[in-house]
Amino acid sequence: MAKDLKRAPFSAQVDLSKFHMEDFDQATEEEKRQQEVMGESTTFFKDGMRRLRRNPLAMGSIVVLILIIAVCLLAPKIVPYGYADIMKGSNNLGPFEYSAAELAKIDAGEEVFPHIFGTDSLGRDYFIRVVYGARVSLGVGIFASLLVLIIGLLYGSISGYMGGRVDMYMMRVVDIIYSLPDMLLIILLAVVLNETLAPKIQGTVLAKLGVNMISLFIVFGLLYWVSMARLIRGQILTIKQNEYVLAAKCIGTSTPRIIRRHILPNCLSVIIITTALQIPSAIFTESYLAFVGLGVSAPMPSLGSLANEARGGLQTYPLRLFFPALTICLIVLALNLLGDGLRDAFDPKLSR
Amino acid sequence: MANEYLVEVSHLKQYFPIRSGFKTIPLKAVDDVSFNIRPGETLGLVGESGCGKTTVGRTLLRLYKPTDGTVTFNGTEVTDKNIHALRKEMQMVFQDPYSSLNPRMTVEDIIGEPLDVHKLYSTRAERHEKVMELMETVGLNADHATRYAHEFSGGQRQRIGIARALAVDPKFIVCDEPVSALDVSIQAQVVNMFEDLQKQRGMAYLFIAHDLLVVRHISNRIAVMYLGHMMEMADSKELMDHPIHPYTESLLSAVPIPDPKTARSSQRIVLEGDVPSPLNMPTGCPFRTRCKYATDQCAAQRPELRDRGNGHFVACWNR
Numbered sequence: 001m002a003k004d005l006k007r008a009p010f011s012a013q014v015d016l017s018k019f020h021m022e023d024f025d026q027a028t029e030e031e032k033r034q035q036e037v038m039g040e041s042t043t044f045f046k047d048g049m050r051r052l053r054r055n056p057l058a059m060g061s062i063v064v065l066i067l068i069i070a071v072c073l074l075a076p077k078i079v080p081y082g083y084a085d086i087m088k089g090s091n092n093l094g095p096f097e098y099s100a101a102e103l104a105k106i107d108a109g110e111e112v113f114p115h116i117f118g119t120d121s122l123g124r125d126y127f128i129r130v131v132y133g134a135r136v137s138l139g140v141g142i143f144a145s146l147l148v149l150i151i152g153l154l155y156g157s158i159s160g161y162m163g164g165r166v167d168m169y170m171m172r173v174v175d176i177i178y179s180l181p182d183m184l185l186i187i188l189l190a191v192v193l194n195e196t197l198a199p200k201i202q203g204t205v206l207a208k209l210g211v212n213m214i215s216l217f218i219v220f221g222l223l224y225w226v227s228m229a230r231l232i233r234g235q236i237l238t239i240k241q242n243e244y245v246l247a248a249k250c251i252g253t254s255t256p257r258i259i260r261r262h263i264l265p266n267c268l269s270v271i272i273i274t275t276a277l278q279i280p281s282a283i284f285t286e287s288y289l290a291f292v293g294l295g296v297s298a299p300m301p302s303l304g305s306l307a308n309e310a311r312g313g314l315q316t317y318p319l320r321l322f323f324p325a326l327t328i329c330l331i332v333l334a335l336n337l338l339g340d341g342l343r344d345a346f347d348p349k350l351s352r
Numbered sequence: 353m354a355n356e357y358l359v360e361v362s363h364l365k366q367y368f369p370i371r372s373g374f375k376t377i378p379l380k381a382v383d384d385v386s387f388n389i390r391p392g393e394t395l396g397l398v399g400e401s402g403c404g405k406t407t408v409g410r411t412l413l414r415l416y417k418p419t420d421g422t423v424t425f426n427g428t429e430v431t432d433k434n435i436h437a438l439r440k441e442m443q444m445v446f447q448d449p450y451s452s453l454n455p456r457m458t459v460e461d462i463i464g465e466p467l468d469v470h471k472l473y474s475t476r477a478e479r480h481e482k483v484m485e486l487m488e489t490v491g492l493n494a495d496h497a498t499r500y501a502h503e504f505s506g507g508q509r510q511r512i513g514i515a516r517a518l519a520v521d522p523k524f525i526v527c528d529e530p531v532s533a534l535d536v537s538i539q540a541q542v543v544n545m546f547e548d549l550q551k552q553r554g555m556a557y558l559f560i561a562h563d564l565l566v567v568r569h570i571s572n573r574i575a576v577m578y579l580g581h582m583m584e585m586a587d588s589k590e591l592m593d594h595p596i597h598p599y600t601e602s603l604l605s606a607v608p609i610p611d612p613k614t615a616r617s618s619q620r621i622v623l624e625g626d627v628p629s630p631l632n633m634p635t636g637c638p639f640r641t642r643c644k645y646a647t648d649q650c651a652a653q654r655p656e657l658r659d660r661g662n663g664h665f666v667a668c669w670n671r
Contacts, residue, residue, distance in 0.1 A: 243452035247516070250413055251466045252439035261465075265456040 048269070051345035058341020061334035068331060072135045080113050081125035083132040084299040090115070091123035092317065099123075117323050121313065130323050133303040136296055138331065140213070141283035144220040148282075149275050151221060152228025157259055159229065160236030171233070174226045182223050189215040190294050210296045216289060220282065231274060235267035242266075269346035276339035280332040287328055303328045357388040357424075358556050359412070359442075359524055364421035366404075366411045370631060379630050381407040383580040384421070386657065391523065394550065394557040396571030396588065398564055398603070400627065404580040405560045406447070409526040412558065413442055425524070440470055443517035447529040449509035453501035459512055460497040463487065466519040486515040490545065507538035511545070518549070524556045531566060543570055564607045568592055573663075576600050579630060579638040582657055586664040596666045599639050637669070645670040 052058055081087075090099030095118045102112045117126035159170040193215045201211075239245070240263065248258050264271075289295050290304025303324040310320035364385045367378035382404045389395050397405050411418045414435045423430040425438055443466075446452035453462055463483045466472075473479040484494045490511040501509055510530060517525055527546065531539040543566055550557065561567045567574055568588050575585040576599065584597040595601045602621040609615040623642045628634055634641050640650040649669050657667040 243446045243448055244454040246410075246415060247444070247446055247452050247513070248454075248465065249415055250439065250444045251516070251520075252436050252469050253465065254469075257469075261457075262454050266454070268456075 048342075048346040052341055055341045055344060057337050058345070061337040061341065064330060064334040065338065068134060068327075068334075069138070072131055072138065075128065075131040079125065079128050079131075081128050083124065083129050083301055085124060087119070087123040087125075089123065090119050091121050092313075093119040095319065118317075118319065120309070120320065126320065126323065129301045129306060130303070130327055133301040133306050133324055134327050134331065136300065136302040137283050137286055137304075137328065140216065140286040140302075141279040141331075141335075144217060144224070144282040144286075145275050145278040147217065147221050148225045148228050148278055149271065151225035153232055153264075153271065155225065156229035156232030157236055157264065160233035161240065161255070161259055161263065163237070163240070167233070171230075174229055177223055177226050180223060182219060185223065186216060186219045186289060187294060189219055193218075210300070212289070212294045213296055216286060216294075220285075224278075224282075228274060228278070231270065232267060235270050236263055239263050239266045269342075272346060273339055273343045276335060276342050280335040280339075283328065283332055283335075356390065358391040358393075358426060359389040359558070360422075360424040361388070361408075361412060362386045362422055362424075364408065364411060364423065365419045366407050366416055367419045377631055378419075380580050380633060381630060382411060383633075385577070385580070385582050386421075387575055387582065387585060389524070389556050389558060391556055392550065392554045393573070394559050394571045396567035396574040397558060397560045397577060398562060398567050398574060399577035400562060400603075402627065402630070403577045404630075405562075405577055406528055407580075408577070409444065409528045409558060409560050413439075413444055413526060415444075440520045441522050442524045442526070443520060443522040444526045444528060445510075445513050445517050445530045448533050449506050449513055450533070452513050453509055455500065455502055458498050458500055459487070459492075459504075462501065462512060463515045463519055466516060470520055472520065482519070486519055489518065489549070490515045505538075506534050507542060510534060510538075510542055514542075514545070514549075518553075521553070522555065524558070526558045526560070528560050529562070530559075532561060532563065539566065546570060564604065576603065579627060579633065581638050581654075582665075582667065583639065584664075584666045584668075585657070587662070590662065590664055594664075596660065596664070596671045597639075597668050598643050598645055598671065637667070 087099070089101050093099060093115050095116060096114050097118060098106065098112065098114070105112050115125050115127065117130060120126050120129065155170065155174075159167045162170075190212050193211045197214065198211050201214075245258060245262055248262050253261075286295065286302065287304035287307070290302040291308045293305075293308065295302045295305045306324040307321055307328075310317065310324070314321060364382055365380075366382040367380050369376045370379045371377075385404075385408060387395065397408065399405050407416070410416050412423055414423075414430060414432070417432075425442060428434065428438075430438060457465075460480070460483050463486050464479055467479055467482060473482060480497075483497060487494050487497060492508060492511050492515065496504070501512065504512065510533075514530075530546070531542050534542060546557065546559075547570060549555065557570070559567060559570055571588045573585065574588045574591045576583045576591075576597065578599050584591065584595065584600045591600065592604065595604055602623050605619065605621040609618060625642050628638070628641055634651070636652055636654050637643070637646070637650040638654075640646040643650070645668075647670065653669075655667045655669045657665045659665055
């Protein structure tokens with residue numbers, strides 16, 4: 001110590017003269033290691049996945065969804081019946097019942113695959129029809145959501161990023177589209193397209209999909225992206241205010257790169273969550289339309305059209321309504337719970 | 353003239369349109385500001401919040417398009433066409449270390465982004481090496497390159513921001529209140545680092561701050577702004593010891609003195625009233641509504657920034 005400095009009366013400085021070197025021990029290696037308290041570096045994604053794994057409802061939904069998808073993919077390979085195969089004499093069977101012809105085959109020692117859900121009034125295996133129905137519904141849900149996501153993302157991010165007058169005009173377009181009645185448009189489009197498009201797509205892959213499905217996709221592409229676009233625009237407007245966007249501009253980063261590297265990753269959580277929640281709503285719309293007869297074309301089943309067909313024999317064969325309805329419920333419930341779980345995991349601020 | 357100054361700002365104006373009802377009123381954030389910065393020099397820019405300091409810095413770097421006036425860098429006028437190349441020469445350190453770093457990027461990517469944008473490396477390994485070098489320059493542990501910004505303290509985050517600005521090896525950095533979001537002990541470290549970097553690399557700074565003590569410590573010259581106008585500009589010692597403009601006087605009297613005895617004997621000049629709205633600027637001198645020396649001339653005509661000898665510029669009619 002060079003000089004005995006006078007301490008101010010309320011100084012918080014430690015008075016070193018009260019301590020002596022011999023009072024202190026050297027820290028052992030063990031103690032030094034205890035000071036290293038830095039945790040594993042976690043990314044935002046890892047952190048979210050960890051939270052998601054702790055959510056039993058969300059994990060349960062993932063398991064249910066994987067099971068449903070696995071059945072949808074594998075069942076047509078295992079079950080020897082096609083969704084349009086009409087078997088003479090085996091109409092209106094209950095679950096695991098066999099027709100007279102099939103019983104004779106079993107007696108002759110042949111293997112006959114059981115009708116797990118029974119058959120319908122035309123003698124088609126109902127299990128495979130429900131499986132194909134679920135395939136159609138899931139496919140429509142996922143593709144329609146992707147379509148909505150892509151259009152909404154492009155439109156919303158341009159509108160939000162440009163701001164000002166561009167944003168104003170783009171959002172007025174959204175407002176106008178928002179005010180159009182979607183169901184009416186689907187029905188009108190289906191009717192119009194049936195006359196104009198149907199002959200043109202004869203024999204192509206699109207014909208199998210059916211004009212109704214195409215018009216459904218068109219309507220999704222035309223109308224349903226607006227809420228996604230609004231949401232993404234709002235997100236981008238807030239993210240744009242952050243100084244790191246300004247910093248990127250200052251560096252000389254190009255606009256597409258700023259959107260790609262700085263803005264979109266920061267609204268990714270909202271995008272994932274909304275897309276996950278969009279799928280069940282698309283499935284519902286499809287089922288509803290199929291129920292009123294605007295779904296996939298005839299032999300191809302969808303969960304909604306199966307439910308509609310079951311309506312006729314509801315008193316005698318209630319199970320035929322039960323199976324497709326249960327499948328819709330399972331899919332939609334699982335997707336909704338998964339969406340909620342994703343929101344809790346990736347957007348922790350919202351859940352409180 | 354062209355080579356004496358690195359940055360020349362002349363008659364810079366930045367008006368933001370504010371829409372109220374059907375009319376659009378210009379908010380005069382920066383109104384006719386001129387100053388020069390020599391190579392390797394630090395110009396401190398002070399003023400209370402909302403006086404347009406930050407806007408000057410951002411307009412200087414073309415983050416906003418100036419309404420009027422020119423910025424000349426190294427003899428060439430800055431335009432929209434050549435700004436991309438000039439971004440390699442002029443950089444900025446931001447005020448808030450919490451929002452100026454992208455939370456989804458690792459430190460290596462944040463510091464490496466300017467290298468990506470200006471293609472300053474040929475291989476991945478070279479990029480990595482450059483980032484490591486920069487992290488060492490600003491006193492960051494190179495092991496932390498794979499971490500995310502939220503894992504760092506405020507001071508460390510500001511160092512990351514500085515490393516990002518240094519990545520392109522600029523000749524001029526706008527420091528936009530780089531220490532005001534940090535606590536006092538860290539402020540000293542960061543300010544000293546700015547000084548050391550300046551010595552090593554010979555960069556010029558425009559150091560924006562509202563803490564006069566910090567500005568006095570780091571600046572060669574100090575400029576005082578009020579309501580988008582330049583009030584006084586002089587060498588920092590000259591300005592601190594002999595302020596001429598009444599606003600500078602009151603600003604200096606508000607600086608806390610870390611000694612109770614001197615503090616008691618010194619007199620604080622307390623200004624009357626509030627800062628007028630920049631939407632409804634007083635006529636003539638913007639400071640006249642709060643100035644005790646104000647006369648009719650102040651209301652009629654705006655005083656020009658005039659040299660009172662030795663590079664001491666003052667905009668006042670009465671002093």
